[in-house]
Amino acid sequence: VFHLGWFLSYQVQSWRGQFSGAGMTEWVKPDLYVDVANSLERAGFDYLMFEDGMFVPDSYGSSPDYYLRNAAMAPKHDPLTLIPAIAQRTKNIGFIATVTTTFYPPYLAARMMTSLDHITEGRVGLNLVTSHNVRTAQNFGLKEQIQHADRYAMANEWIDVVSQLWDSWEPDALVLDADGGQYADASKVHTIDHEGRFFSSRGPLNTIPGPQRRPVVCQAGGSPDGRDFGARHADTIVAQVRTPEQMKEYREDISRRALEHGRKPSDIKILFITSFVVSDSDRHAQELVDAMDADEAANIEGNLLAMSYSTGLDFSKFDLDGPVPDITTNNAKATTKMMLEGEPGATLRDIARRPPAALRFHGTPDSIAAQMEECMSVAGGDGFLVSGEVNRRHVAEVADGIAPALRKRGLIRSGYDGPTFRDNLLAY
Numbered sequence: 001v002f003h004l005g006w007f008l009s010y011q012v013q014s015w016r017g018q019f020s021g022a023g024m025t026e027w028v029k030p031d032l033y034v035d036v037a038n039s040l041e042r043a044g045f046d047y048l049m050f051e052d053g054m055f056v057p058d059s060y061g062s063s064p065d066y067y068l069r070n071a072a073m074a075p076k077h078d079p080l081t082l083i084p085a086i087a088q089r090t091k092n093i094g095f096i097a098t099v100t101t102t103f104y105p106p107y108l109a110a111r112m113m114t115s116l117d118h119i120t121e122g123r124v125g126l127n128l129v130t131s132h133n134v135r136t137a138q139n140f141g142l143k144e145q146i147q148h149a150d151r152y153a154m155a156n157e158w159i160d161v162v163s164q165l166w167d168s169w170e171p172d173a174l175v176l177d178a179d180g181g182q183y184a185d186a187s188k189v190h191t192i193d194h195e196g197r198f199f200s201s202r203g204p205l206n207t208i209p210g211p212q213r214r215p216v217v218c219q220a221g222g223s224p225d226g227r228d229f230g231a232r233h234a235d236t237i238v239a240q241v242r243t244p245e246q247m248k249e250y251r252e253d254i255s256r257r258a259l260e261h262g263r264k265p266s267d268i269k270i271l272f273i274t275s276f277v278v279s280d281s282d283r284h285a286q287e288l289v290d291a292m293d294a295d296e297a298a299n300i301e302g303n304l305l306a307m308s309y310s311t312g313l314d315f316s317k318f319d320l321d322g323p324v325p326d327i328t329t330n331n332a333k334a335t336t337k338m339m340l341e342g343e344p345g346a347t348l349r350d351i352a353r354r355p356p357a358a359l360r361f362h363g364t365p366d367s368i369a370a371q372m373e374e375c376m377s378v379a380g381g382d383g384f385l386v387s388g389e390v391n392r393r394h395v396a397e398v399a400d401g402i403a404p405a406l407r408k409r410g411l412i413r414s415g416y417d418g419p420t421f422r423d424n425l426l427a428y
């Protein structure tokens with residue numbers, strides 16, 4: 001049995017598609033996300049995860065023009081603000097919002113997440129990223145982005161401070177004795193007096209522990225430093241790979257690192273980012289995929305865009321028929337490495353015309369379910385993070401097509417195990 005999550009990156013979803021409805025304007029209000037969350041809950045998803053980045057990109061084409069013309073990566077809401085509205089109208093599904101350890105002060109984040117833990121009745125989590133680009137840094141008063149290794153050193157101290165704040169109230173600090181006239185016991189609420197390399201915070205937190213106490217911690221960075229951070233602190237890791245062999249390698253690596261940090265590998269659920277091309281017949285799905293793969297111009301544009309996003313460099317400027325640029329980046333190291341790897345002697349065109357870098361399954365719902373089963377049996381793993389447009393047609397293909405087919409094969413949950421997100425994530 002494996003877990004499912006949904007990765008929501010573009011909020012202004014496929015606004016030119018035939019099935020996007022009013023997605024171009026509707027995305028600013030909660031109803032679209034509420035519909036999506038209801039569908040995913042019916043399907044038994046563990047979580048809906050919101051990507052985030054706090055900048056308007058301008059690397060590809062050396063200008064924000066492409067991004068704003070296409071509503072690509074911007075604009076978007078702060079995901080934390082969407083969660084209460086969606087939580088009110090769902091019961092079981094968990095929500096993960098991306099939070100940057102580089103720019104969110106630990107006290108603000110600890111408090112915000114604890115408040116959200118109450119408001120969602122124990123269904124919130126945070127995806128910890130270090131912010132991989134200079135534009136975000138410039139939005140927060142820096143001239144340059146902090147070095148990659150320092151960002152992860154900061155991230156480690158950040159989660160340590162946040163964890164101390166979450167623990168600043170002992171479990172029995174709340175007395176709730178109206179007759180005796182005592183709300184809380186001050187002797188059980190402690191300062192943390194943290195003075196570290198990057199942060200200092202006195203504490204205690206000025207709100208009471210939430211239903212989960214520690215909201216679910218998710219992690220996304222794939223470099224050695226990123227993986228180590230995930231193995232130490234995460235309850236769930238989201239990862240991007242191309243093949244089942246890479247899934248297996250990733251999982252073994254995280255298990256090894258988790259053991260080094262004194263954790264059980266089974267305490268960390270690794271979900272691999274996946275997309276689907278669904279149709280009524282395998283033949284038609286194959287035709288759709290063949291057409292997508294044959295659209296070299298679109299693939300090249302998509303990949304150059306992704307390379308520019310990960311490195312902050314303008315990949316539209318490199319010669320497509322020249323060698324793959326030899327780049328060291330301070331940005332998203334792991335993603336850059338994966339996108340730029342290729343056969344010796346490959347040109348930029350050779351690697352850029354490949355399909356997008358992630359697992360992709362295609363066919364009828366049942367044949368997709370069979371492929372996912374096969375993939376898991378080869379690679380092992382805890383589940384998949386579905387990345388797709390949140391137009392309601394595609395969400396229905398997954399929630400009412402693929403999920404029931406997976407359930408019929410006994411591969412996904414048929415109900416929720418416990419009241420909290422953590423209970424469900426760690427149930428198996």
Ligand SMILES: Cc1cc2nc3c(=O)[nH]c(=O)nc-3n(C[C@H](O)[C@H](O)[C@H](O)COP(=O)(O)O)c2cc1C
Nearest residue numbers: 051052098129220221222223226238240332333334
């Ligand atoms: C599935 C997935 C989701 C991610 N989501 C975000 C995100 O929401 N915000 C962000 O700034 N980075 C996100 N990243 C990028 C990572 O934070 C990280 O920069 C990247 O994977 C490179 O890893 P590294 O930082 O360890 O070099 C995501 C990465 C993956 C694989």
